[in-house]
Amino acid sequence: MTDQNKDALTIRNLTLDYGERRVVYDANFALKPQELGCLLGPSGCGKSTLLRAIAGFQSLTSGEIRLDGDLLSNQSFSVPAERRGVGMMFQDIALFPHLTVDQNIGFGLVGWPELKAQERIRELLDLIGLYNLGARYPHELSGGQQQRVALARSMSPKPKLLLLDEPFSGLDTELRERLASEVRTILKSDGICSLLVTHDQREAFDFADRIAVMNDGHICQVDTPFNLYHEPTSPFVAHFVGPGEMVGAKVDGPRSVMSPLGVLTNDTDLGFETGSDVKIFLRPDDLIHNDDSDYTAILVDKYFRGAHHLYEVRLDNGIVLGCFAPSHHDHEIGERIGVSLDIEHLVVFPR
Amino acid sequence: MFSYFRILRPNGLLIATFGAALCVALPLCVVLSFIVTTSSDVWQHLVDTLLLRYISNTLLLSLYVAIGVACIGVPTAWIIAFYRFPGRNTLSWLLLLPMAYPAYILAYTYTGVLEYAGPILTWMRSVDMPDWVMSPFLHIRSLTGAALMLSLVLYPYVYLLARAAFLQQSANLMEAGYTLGQSRFSVFRRIVIPMARPAVAAGVLLAVMETVADFGTVQFFGVQTFTTGIMRTYYGFGDTPGAAQLSSVLLGFVAVLIILERNSRNRIKYYSDQMRRLDQAAQHLTGFPAFGVQVLCAFPILFGFLIPTILLVNWTIFDATMQSLWRLAWNSLALAGGSSLFIVGIALLIGYANRLFPSRSLSYVTTFIGLGYALPGIVVAIGVLIPFGAFDVWVSAQLAPWSIKPQLWISGTLVAVIFAYLVRFLAVANGNVVSGLSRLRPSIDQSGRLLGLSQTRVLTSIHIPLMRGSVLTAILVCFVDILKELPATLILRPFDFNTLAVRAYELAGQERLIDASPASLCIVLVGLIPVILLNRSIGKL
Numbered sequence: 068m069t070d071q072n073k074d075a076l077t078i079r080n081l082t083l084d085y086g087e088r089r090v091v092y093d094a095n096f097a098l099k100p101q102e103l104g105c106l107l108g109p110s111g112c113g114k115s116t117l118l119r120a121i122a123g124f125q126s127l128t129s130g131e132i133r134l135d136g137d138l139l140s141n142q143s144f145s146v147p148a149e150r151r152g153v154g155m156m157f158q159d160i161a162l163f164p165h166l167t168v169d170q171n172i173g174f175g176l177v178g179w180p181e182l183k184a185q186e187r188i189r190e191l192l193d194l195i196g197l198y199n200l201g202a203r204y205p206h207e208l209s210g211g212q213q214q215r216v217a218l219a220r221s222m223s224p225k226p227k228l229l230l231l232d233e234p235f236s237g238l239d240t241e242l243r244e245r246l247a248s249e250v251r252t253i254l255k256s257d258g259i260c261s262l263l264v265t266h267d268q269r270e271a272f273d274f275a276d277r278i279a280v281m282n283d284g285h286i287c288q289v290d291t292p293f294n295l296y297h298e299p300t301s302p303f304v305a306h307f308v309g310p311g312e313m314v315g316a317k318v319d320g321p322r323s324v325m326s327p328l329g330v331l332t333n334d335t336d337l338g339f340e341t342g343s344d345v346k347i348f349l350r351p352d353d354l355i356h357n358d359d360s361d362y363t364a365i366l367v368d369k370y371f372r373g374a375h376h377l378y379e380v381r382l383d384n385g386i387v388l389g390c391f392a393p394s395h396h397d398h399e400i401g402e403r404i405g406v407s408l409d410i411e412h413l414v415v416f417p418r
Numbered sequence: 419m420f421s422y423f424r425i426l427r428p429n430g431l432l433i434a435t436f437g438a439a440l441c442v443a444l445p446l447c448v449v450l451s452f453i454v455t456t457s458s459d460v461w462q463h464l465v466d467t468l469l470l471r472y473i474s475n476t477l478l479l480s481l482y483v484a485i486g487v488a489c490i491g492v493p494t495a496w497i498i499a500f501y502r503f504p505g506r507n508t509l510s511w512l513l514l515l516p517m518a519y520p521a522y523i524l525a526y527t528y529t530g531v532l533e534y535a536g537p538i539l540t541w542m543r544s545v546d547m548p549d550w551v552m553s554p555f556l557h558i559r560s561l562t563g564a565a566l567m568l569s570l571v572l573y574p575y576v577y578l579l580a581r582a583a584f585l586q587q588s589a590n591l592m593e594a595g596y597t598l599g600q601s602r603f604s605v606f607r608r609i610v611i612p613m614a615r616p617a618v619a620a621g622v623l624l625a626v627m628e629t630v631a632d633f634g635t636v637q638f639f640g641v642q643t644f645t646t647g648i649m650r651t652y653y654g655f656g657d658t659p660g661a662a663q664l665s666s667v668l669l670g671f672v673a674v675l676i677i678l679e680r681n682s683r684n685r686i687k688y689y690s691d692q693m694r695r696l697d698q699a700a701q702h703l704t705g706f707p708a709f710g711v712q713v714l715c716a717f718p719i720l721f722g723f724l725i726p727t728i729l730l731v732n733w734t735i736f737d738a739t740m741q742s743l744w745r746l747a748w749n750s751l752a753l754a755g756g757s758s759l760f761i762v763g764i765a766l767l768i769g770y771a772n773r774l775f776p777s778r779s780l781s782y783v784t785t786f787i788g789l790g791y792a793l794p795g796i797v798v799a800i801g802v803l804i805p806f807g808a809f810d811v812w813v814s815a816q817l818a819p820w821s822i823k824p825q826l827w828i829s830g831t832l833v834a835v836i837f838a839y840l841v842r843f844l845a846v847a848n849g850n851v852v853s854g855l856s857r858l859r860p861s862i863d864q865s866g867r868l869l870g871l872s873q874t875r876v877l878t879s880i881h882i883p884l885m886r887g888s889v890l891t892a893i894l895v896c897f898v899d900i901l902k903e904l905p906a907t908l909i910l911r912p913f914d915f916n917t918l919a920v921r922a923y924e925l926a927g928q929e930r931l932i933d934a935s936p937a938s939l940c941i942v943l944v945g946l947i948p949v950i951l952l953n954r955s956i957g958k959l
Binding site: 122123124147148149150151152153154155157158159161163164165174175177220221223224226230 | 593
């Protein structure tokens with residue numbers, strides 16, 4: 068019981084069915100108080116169903132969900148959604164169109180003393196930066212403003228846990244990126260433990276302290292954004308959280324592999340038997356463009372990303388890899404350019 | 419093909435559209451012009467004696483019908499939208515059937531079965547039923563009775579709009595309510611009900627518009643409202659200006675109703691258009707609760723359709739003398755068929771004008787034409803009769819030098835009748851045509867042209883196949899509306915020209931209710947067709 072007291076949200080051996088179909092298999096996941104978590108995965112991976120189970124809109128096949136140590140639901144018991152103390156921000160925003168901003172935010176505050184409710188609404192309006200728009204109706208607000216009102220509304224009764232179901236997916240790219248970090252700041256300043264569901268890896272990285280990557284109903288890895296990117300534990304996670312290429316290699320020592328790029332050495336033991344065939348995963352930032360390097364490759368494709376270039380280069384042995392280059396190093400396709408390796412940690416998978 | 423290009427010439431199309439608008443405007447302007455003319459003695463007499471009664475009866479009737487349609491329409495819509503039970507799908511469209519009945523036919527039918535010598539009261543007397551049980555049946559011919567008849571046939575407006583509003587609410591909104599700590603009851607009270615309110619209001623207002631325009635029911639039940647007052651002033655006192663002045667007061671009522679209804683419609687727009695439909699949140703019922711809601715939904719179908727239809731069929735087969743039914747049916751068919759073809763033709767011209775030469779003034783004109791449907795038939799009739807009569811007088815005066823006898827050149831002919839239909843039903847045809855045309859996006863025309871089709875081929879191979887359904891619907895809906903129409907036909911028809919509706923009205927007026935049943939049954943059976951079509955077009959909901 069001791070570890071449960073430390074975690075705000077605990078999900079244990081959770082299995083969920085949607086009709087006949089199993090959508091979540093044996094999921095385990097926990098969030099600490101004030102932590103911002105994220106369920107990241109492609110569409111149809113079961114992440115939204117998992118979220119709805121936490122909110123109380125989906126019954127459990129097996130396993131259990133606890134909040135602050137109290138049982139919320141298992142296969143035979145379920146606290147009704149309205150008594151869970153769990154707030155939720157919906158994908159379609161779901162603001163009440165017949166109520167003003169003030170009334171929307173105050174919707175969950177029935178039973179609060181009038182003065183305290185007014186104070187809470189004002190406080191939240193300040194927090195989302197819309198303090199003078201309280202009398203407006205939802206259709207009179209821009210998409211980004213509606214989003215922030217929806218956030219304020221879900222925060223207003225001070226839920227123990229806030230769920231966010233792809234809340235930014237309906238917005239355009241620029242607004243989406245700004246809001247993800249804005250919402251993070253707001254939630255951090257209010258200290259609400261939150262769980263975001265998204266299929267967008269950048270949104271997840273902008274928002275979360277810790278991310279659970281899901282695929283086909285399984286939680287593949289739970290880690291910090293940094294570790295997910297640099298130390299993925301499965302090829303799926305490696306590919307899903309950012310670009311990179313798999314290259315065949317052979318283990319030739321406890322910390323080194325023989326690869327088409329030469330012998331590569333890891334900072335820790337690899338845990339593979341010497342002589343076994345493996346794959347190594349190389350991200351574009353493992354290979355950097357360097358005009359002074361003796362090692363060269365042919366530029367086959369390039370994508371300008373503003374602050375930098377993403378090059379695709381073909382090595383002499385025919386292998387194609389991604390490679391980052393500074394923005395002002397603008398080479399022509401077909402040119403031979405110098406590259407050098409910059410690998411601290413090897414990502415190795417069995418073949 | 420040649421003619422197609424001629425139709426496309428801007429002037430022809432635009433002239434047709436503005437001409438149609440003038441037709442709609444004519445009776446309106448004529449009636450309203452009498453507000454400013456000096457009042458006749460009869461009008462003064464009306465103001466002193468009857469006007470107050472007309473106003474209070476019309477208002478009271480509207481109030482009762484508003485309550486009645488809301489009490490039937492909202493709970494049934496609620497049950498169909500929020501619960502799943504055996505028979506739910508069937509009941510959901512059976513609930514539309516009473517729409518096939520004009521209220522006056524329902525009134526004739528119930529009076530026929532409930533009158534003193536009728537089967538029900540005869541049986542009640544034979545078992546010595548106490549008076550207080552029998553008296554409501556005896557007093558079917560009253561304002562309350564009229565409200566009941568009107569409610570039974572008009573509640574589908576509320577049912578349809580409320581059902582759509584309930585179904586279109588996002589399930590996420592309800593779930594948002596739950597995650598904010600609200601109970602199921604509180605979510606219904608604070609979210610579902612307020613959000614459906616504009617749709618219910620729009621439905622009730624439509625029903626009230628039909629109520630103030632109703633003539634057949636109130637006339638038969640002897641309730642003195644505006645429409646019967648207009649008829650009485652016109653026929654009884656022979657006072658056309660007085661009838662026109664009464665008409666303009668009635669138009670004032672209608673204008674208020676139109677404004678309120680538009681207002682509600684605008685709010686509905688904000689309230690729908692959400693993502694996940696409520697459908698997934700519906701509750702399954704079995705056993706006794708399922709039986710309970712089945713019975714509740716069956717009530718309005720039973721009294722609004724099933725019982726009267728059984729009575730009509732029964733009387734038609736066994737009791738009625740079917741005098742000249744074929745002749746009546748042919749008159750109705752030819753008149754309604756010809757008129758609806760003409761009206762839909764005009765609607766097509768207006769539709770294409772809007773499409774080819776879109777402009778702000780044109781869209782205003784089209785909106786204005788839409789108001790024609792809100793004009794009570796009797797007001798249209800008075801508004802047509804006055805200028806047409808004046809025209810006849812003028813023509814006769816011109817022809818007098820050649821010693822041609824004065825006669826009713828147009829006012830006593832079918833031209834006047836069809837003109838009145840055009841004013842009243844062009845809006846109906848227009849609505850269907852516009853919805854058909856809106857499916858023909860300009861990019862469809864353009865891609866047809868880019869694929870090498872001529873303008874004419876675009877019309878024949880793209881527009882006509884795509885438009886066929888909505889044009890047929892337009893013709894059919896017009897046809898049925900004309901078939902049911904009573905007051906305008908009654909006033910404007912040529913001498914001795916009878917239709918099914920007029921004959922049913924006349925026979926009922928002579929208390930030959932049983933003999934009225936074959937004509938009534940024809941109207942109801944034909945009236946079923948658009949109801950079934952309507953059900954099919956909203957079936958996806």
